[in-house]
Amino acid sequence: KAGVTQTPRYLIKTRGQQVTLSCSPISGHRSVSWYQQTPGQGLQFLFEYFSETQRNKGNFPGRFSGRQFSNSRSEMNVSTLELGDSALYLCASSPEVYGSEQYFGPGTRLTVT
């Protein structure tokens, strides 16, 4: 099976702009989670989707949003970018609803200037 794919791999944006990141989960996985990873804060949970519904949300401002499509592919959007949004954004898919390992993609490296 193909692994989790994320596009684009690298992005450079300017403060105030918005960005959309895409994630394709492993075939058959219906749960998709998004994380932000920075050197200072580590890996932080953004949100999790299952069957097109957001089930869980982390402690991030409303500028961070996401959605999941009927084919389980997911997108996350960050509006009004700030310098502090520079990070590695990771998507992970999971085969089960609960209590299952997560399979991570390679991430999208976002740099905000």
Added chain:
Amino acid sequence: SQKIEQNSEALNIQEGKTATLTCNYTNYSPAYLQWYRQDPGRGPVFLLLIRENEKEKRKERLKVTFDTTLKQSLFHITASQPADSATYLCALDSNTGKLIFGQGTTLQVKP
């Protein structure tokens, strides 16, 4: 508030020795705990999952223990090799689907 603590300092060991990494948590009642490996510039890779009613789990050279009384998990790599050098992350979930990660411990295995 909920807190997950892993050794912030890097762990340096000699090849062939057993590496032991610690994950402590407070104000949390996880249903299960997971360990991941992350190499620089890559996404984490799942290693082991242990449930709250399990004391120990093994997979090849890896062993994880879970003590819900001490609120601690230990992760062991026996007969360590330079290829085991990476950052190791523990993650907890209260059966909600929301994984909370520790900061990770960097392991360096010297030949």
